[in-house]
Amino acid sequence: MGAGAPFAWSGRVITGWASGWGLVGRVGVRLDGAVDALAGRAAAALARVDVPWSVRWDELAAVVAELSAVVRAGSGASVARELVEVLVSAAQGGARRAALAGLVDRVLDLHAVACGGAPVDGRELAAWLLWLQTGFAEPPEVRLAAYASALGEDGLAFYRERAVARFERLPVIGFGETGRYDRERWALLRVMEELAEHTGDVDLQVVVLSKDLSSGWHYLQVATVLRDAGRSAEAVAWVERGLAATGGRGAATRLVDLGVDECLRAGWVRRAVGLRRRAFEAHPGWEGYARLRAVASSAGDWSAVCEEVLTGLVGVADEVLWQVVEAESAVPGGPPGWVGRLRAELVRRRGTGGS
Incomplete structure (x- = not known):
C-alpha cells in the first residue's frame, strides 16, 4: 500500500499508511470486540x-461519545489509549490539527478516569505518558493531576x-548565548514544567529555570522562586551569580534589590552593604549612592564606607558629587x-572649567 492510500481492512486489524489527513506512520488497531472497534472506526x-x-x-464525535459511555460503565482504559494514539498521530501537521487537539484532550481525560478506576501498572503508564509527550512533533499536553491516582507514588517517582x-x-544556555529550542527541548521543558507545578517541588522549578541562563532576568527568576520558598541563602547566591554574569547590566538593579532585601531579612547587613556597594561602583549615580547610604547607615559604618568608596572611584560625574556634598552637609552634627x-x-x- 502506498503513502496516502486509504486504510484497508486485513482480517481483524486495520492497517495502512498516512492519508492526507495527517495520520503518521503505520497504524495497527485491534478489533477484538465492540469496544476495541472504536479506535478502528x-x-x-x-x-x-x-x-x-x-x-x-x-x-x-460519535466514537468519543461511545467511549465516554464505556468509561462511565467502568472500563475502556485500553481503547482510550489506542484512540489517543490514533488522534495524536492524525493531528501532526494536518489541516485539522486544532479540531483534533480538542478531541485528544477529551479522550485523555476519559483515559485518566478509566485508569483511575482500574488496576494499572503505574510505571508502564508513566512511560507511556512520557512517550506521548515527547514522541511527536506536536505532542498533546498531559495533566498529571488527572493521572495522580492511577500513577500512584511509585509511578510518579518513576515518571520524575x-x-x-x-x-x-540538555545543554545549559549560558549568558549571552542564543539557545536552540528544538522539538525535544520544547517537549521536555513542557513535561518538566507540568511536573514541577503538579508536585510543587521548588528544586524541580530551579532545575527547569536554570537550563536557560541567557540573560540576567533568568537568574532573577531562579532567585525569586527560592526567595518565595523562604530559601534566602540560595536566593542571594543566585543573585550574586547573576550579577557576576551580567556585569551589572540588564536585570542587575532588580537582582540587587532582591538580594539586599533577603540579606536584611536574614540579618546579613554587611552582605547587603556589599551588594549595594558593588552596584554603585559598577554604575556610579545618585540613586545608587542613596541606596548604598541607606543600607550602610543601618550597619553603623556609613562614614568609613562612603569615604572609601568615593576615594576609590574614578569618573564620577560632578553633578553626582555635588548631590553627595549637599546630602552629607545636611547630616546633624556637621559633615565629616x-x-x-x-x-x-x-x-x-x-x-577652571574642569570636570
Whole structure:
C-alpha cells in the first residue's frame, strides 16, 4: 500500500499508511470486540477521502461519545489509549490539527478516569505518558493531576526519574548565548514544567529555570522562586551569580534589590552593604549612592564606607558629587572632613572649567 492510500481492512486489524489527513506512520488497531472497534472506526474515518470533513467529524464525535459511555460503565482504559494514539498521530501537521487537539484532550481525560478506576501498572503508564509527550512533533499536553491516582507514588517517582534524567542531558544556555529550542527541548521543558507545578517541588522549578541562563532576568527568576520558598541563602547566591554574569547590566538593579532585601531579612547587613556597594561602583549615580547610604547607615559604618568608596572611584560625574556634598552637609552634627575637601575640589573645577 502506498503513502496516502486509504486504510484497508486485513482480517481483524486495520492497517495502512498516512492519508492526507495527517495520520503518521503505520497504524495497527485491534478489533477484538465492540469496544476495541472504536479506535478502528476513528482511524477509518480519518483515512476517508470520499466524504466531507463534517461527516468524518461527526463519526469521530460519535466514537468519543461511545467511549465516554464505556468509561462511565467502568472500563475502556485500553481503547482510550489506542484512540489517543490514533488522534495524536492524525493531528501532526494536518489541516485539522486544532479540531483534533480538542478531541485528544477529551479522550485523555476519559483515559485518566478509566485508569483511575482500574488496576494499572503505574510505571508502564508513566512511560507511556512520557512517550506521548515527547514522541511527536506536536505532542498533546498531559495533566498529571488527572493521572495522580492511577500513577500512584511509585509511578510518579518513576515518571520524575525518567523525565529529570532526560532533561538534565540538555545543554545549559549560558549568558549571552542564543539557545536552540528544538522539538525535544520544547517537549521536555513542557513535561518538566507540568511536573514541577503538579508536585510543587521548588528544586524541580530551579532545575527547569536554570537550563536557560541567557540573560540576567533568568537568574532573577531562579532567585525569586527560592526567595518565595523562604530559601534566602540560595536566593542571594543566585543573585550574586547573576550579577557576576551580567556585569551589572540588564536585570542587575532588580537582582540587587532582591538580594539586599533577603540579606536584611536574614540579618546579613554587611552582605547587603556589599551588594549595594558593588552596584554603585559598577554604575556610579545618585540613586545608587542613596541606596548604598541607606543600607550602610543601618550597619553603623556609613562614614568609613562612603569615604572609601568615593576615594576609590574614578569618573564620577560632578553633578553626582555635588548631590553627595549637599546630602552629607545636611547630616546633624556637621559633615565629616572629607566632604569639605570634596566641596573645595568641586568649586575649583567649576572655576577652571574642569570636570
